[in-house]
Amino acid sequence: MSLYFTKDHEWVRVEGDSATVGISDHAQEALGDIVFAEVPEAGKQVSKGQEAAVVESVKAASDVYAPVSGEVTEGNPAIADDPAIINRDPEGEGWFFKLKLANAAELDGLMDEAAYREWVKTL
Amino acid sequence: MSTESDTQLDQLPLDAWHRAKGARMVPFAGYEMPVQYEGIIAEHLWTRENAGLFDVSHMGQLLFHGRGVDSALEKLLPGDLLSLADMKLKYSLLLDENGGIIDDLMATRRGDDFYVVVNGATKYADIHVFENRLPREIVVDHMKEQALLALQGPRAAEVLETRVPGVSELSFMEGRAFDAFGQPLWISRSGYTGEDGFEISVPGGAAHELAEALTKNEAVKPIGLGARDSLRLEAGLPLYGHDLSHETTPVMAGLTFAINKRRRAEGGFAGALRILAEMQNGPVQKRVGFDVAGRQPVREGAIVLDDDSNEVGRITSGGFSPSLQRPIAMGYLASPLAAVGTAVKLEARGKLFDATVAAMPFVPHHYHRKGAA
Numbered sequence: 001m002s003l004y005f006t007k008d009h010e011w012v013r014v015e016g017d018s019a020t021v022g023i024s025d026h027a028q029e030a031l032g033d034i035v036f037a038e039v040p041e042a043g044k045q046v047s048k049g050q051e052a053a054v055v056e057s058v059k060a061a062s063d064v065y066a067p068v069s070g071e072v073t074e075g076n077p078a079i080a081d082d083p084a085i086i087n088r089d090p091e092g093e094g095w096f097f098k099l100k101l102a103n104a105a106e107l108d109g110l111m112d113e114a115a116y117r118e119w120v121k122t123l
Numbered sequence: 124m125s126t127e128s129d130t131q132l133d134q135l136p137l138d139a140w141h142r143a144k145g146a147r148m149v150p151f152a153g154y155e156m157p158v159q160y161e162g163i164i165a166e167h168l169w170t171r172e173n174a175g176l177f178d179v180s181h182m183g184q185l186l187f188h189g190r191g192v193d194s195a196l197e198k199l200l201p202g203d204l205l206s207l208a209d210m211k212l213k214y215s216l217l218l219d220e221n222g223g224i225i226d227d228l229m230a231t232r233r234g235d236d237f238y239v240v241v242n243g244a245t246k247y248a249d250i251h252v253f254e255n256r257l258p259r260e261i262v263v264d265h266m267k268e269q270a271l272l273a274l275q276g277p278r279a280a281e282v283l284e285t286r287v288p289g290v291s292e293l294s295f296m297e298g299r300a301f302d303a304f305g306q307p308l309w310i311s312r313s314g315y316t317g318e319d320g321f322e323i324s325v326p327g328g329a330a331h332e333l334a335e336a337l338t339k340n341e342a343v344k345p346i347g348l349g350a351r352d353s354l355r356l357e358a359g360l361p362l363y364g365h366d367l368s369h370e371t372t373p374v375m376a377g378l379t380f381a382i383n384k385r386r387r388a389e390g391g392f393a394g395a396l397r398i399l400a401e402m403q404n405g406p407v408q409k410r411v412g413f414d415v416a417g418r419q420p421v422r423e424g425a426i427v428l429d430d431d432s433n434e435v436g437r438i439t440s441g442g443f444s445p446s447l448q449r450p451i452a453m454g455y456l457a458s459p460l461a462a463v464g465t466a467v468k469l470e471a472r473g474k475l476f477d478a479t480v481a482a483m484p485f486v487p488h489h490y491h492r493k494g495a496a
Contacts, residue, residue: 032349033164035443036419054472056420058163058443059349061472083418 004067004107005116011091012067012110017101019068023055026120028090031057034083039075039097046072046099048106053096055086068106070099135180136270136327140334144345152243154181156348163349167445170316170354171486174276175346176337183246184269184324185253187237189261196237199256200230201373201392203383207232212296212311215381216373217241217249222394222401223369224376225252227361229313231298238298238309240271240322242363256393270330275320275354277489278342283310283321286336290321294493304332312491315351317358317484319491350445356453357444359412359483365423366410366439366453374401375455376410408436409461412485415441415450415469416477425471427456427478435460438469446486456480 001015009027013020028034036056046052046066053064053075075097079085086094101107111119133154135141141148146157157178159166169175187196193204202215209232217225226245231238241249246265253263274283280291287303290310298311306329314320325333337343352362361367367376372394379402386392390399415421420443427436441452452469460467461480469476 032159033162035164038419054419056443058353058420058445059158061420061422 002107003113004110005113006065006067006110007119008065009120010064010067012107014101014104014107017104018073018098019070019101020095020098021052021064021067022095023064023086023090024116024120025090026123028087028094031055031060031062033058034086037079037083037086037096039077039080040072042072042074044072046070055083055096064096066099067110068099069102071102072097072099074098135178136330137178137180137334140331141178141345144338146345146347149348151348152181154243156181157345159347159349160345163347163353164445166344166346166350167353169344170276170318170346170350171446172277173342173344174274174278174282174320174340175316175350176334176343177273177275177346177351178270178330178334179243179273179322180270180327180330181243182271183241183243183249184266184271185239185241185246185250186233186264186266187239187253187257187261188235188264189258192235192237192261193232195257195261196230197386197392199253199393200228201382201386201395201398202230203386204230204232204237206385209234210298212298212313213381214378216378217252218373218393218398219369220393221369222372222397224363224367224371224373225249225369227363227367227378229311231311233298233309244364266324268327269324270327272323272325272330272333272337273314273316273320274323274337274343275314275316275318275346277319279318279320280491282337282340282342285340293321295319295490304329304336306333308333315358315360316354317360317486317488318354319489352440353442353445356440356442356451357446357484357486358488359453359485361410361453362440371410371455372398372401372406374398375406375408405458407458408455409458410439410453411456411461412481412483413438413441413452413454413467413469413478414481415452418450419476420450421452421469421471421476421478425452425454425469425476427454428468428470428475429457429460430466432468435467438471444485451481451485452478453483
């Protein structure tokens with residue numbers, strides 16, 4: 001299992017050819033109280049860098065981009081019902097969607113956890 | 124478009140205090156201001172149930188003096204200032220010659236003077252307008268050395284009374300000078316959250332001591348701009364630069380309560396011709412509230428559509444209501460559709476949302492009116 005991050009503050013956790021996607025703790029902290037999340041349905045094709053989900057805090061609306069391409073296998077219904085889960089556990093229970101990796105080579109351009117945590121300190 | 128970060132930002136007298144309290148500071152109205160401390164929803168609900176301390180020192184505090192100051196101000200403001208009693212506040216509007224709103228403000232008669240609080244983002248432009256349009260004998264003093272703190276919420280009176288004895292005797296829209304902390308304070312029973320509360324004008328150098336003393340009380344927490352915005356939206360109160368502008372008149376904005384019977388009969392204020400005609404014939408558009416279906420907030424800039432997808436209005440404020448736990452919005456809508464309950468669609472972020480015209484306030488006001496039933 002490996003964990004990667006994007007410069008747009010999404011994380012992707014990879015197990016075999018399955019990837020789980022969410023937003024980082026830094027992202028939820030910056031957004032503040034999250035009041036709405038919309039996740040893609042199973043079967044939707046997403047491509048790397050394309051809008052795949054929506055998250056809104058009291059203050060602002062943001063798109064969540066797909067860190068890698070693939071077919072969505074599951075959206076997280078729990079965060080649609082209770083978006084505050086994303087604030088409480090952004091990198092665990094607050095995941096957005098799972099997908100079947102189309103091209104594992106796309107992971108190469110992402111940051112590993114240590115690199116990401118160092119990088120957000122500079123923001 | 125210029126952004127606020129391009130320009131040098133001013134600091135509030137309480138800047139260091141906010142940071143020590145964990146505030147996230149953002150540019151607003153030319154200042155670095157606290158947008159939140161622990162979180163907007165928690166701060167919002169705290170204010171509705173306890174007492175919240177807001178730093179609104181960015182707002183302009185102006186003192187007008189000179190012979191006939193009330194009648195001079197009546198040329199620019201449509202409110203009845205001549206009969207405004209000493210120490211009483213009146214909500215009013217600074218109007219341009221077309222009846223468009225330059226700013227909204229609170230005016231108080233303080234003895235021979237008028238004390239006027241205007242919005243932070245507009246204060247320098249307002250001062251320019253006042254200086255240009257008032258007769259020479261009226262002097263405008265910008266009280267830059269004064270900070271302004273607001274204590275709002277159902278426990279505000281109980282808390283402030285312990286520090287400023289006598290303050291709870293004030294009724295809504297009434298003010299008085301007090302001495303506390305060895306400082307002269309001007310305190311009015313007013314605010315912009317829909318709750319009972321006070322606004323305290325304090326010398327900037329004493330603001331820290333006042334803020335510390337108030338937040339020592341377990342009923343009080345510091346509250347940021349984020350919750351100030353959601354509180355005023357729930358209270359149905361318009362925010363200048365969003366819900367009010369040069370493009371809107373007091374009639375469109377539903378603020379004709381600020382124009383009393385005498386001023387309606389006599390006119391004689393900026394924009395009177397258009398405003399009085401609009402009052403007679405009805406405005407083309409009206410400011411209304413919207414209940415938005417679902418959970419997703421619809422924000423400023425969204426378009427309002429009728430059944431045939433015609434553009435019939437625009438959202439000027441919108442967000443998630445922490446008290447109601449659902450999205451609410453405010454905007455302008457073609458008058459024939461402005462009746463409460465009318466179904467419309469809102470278009471935002473490429474999506475359509477179902478909404479209905481709603482009565483405001485969304486959350487009832489809890490003002491402290493003496494003698495009110």
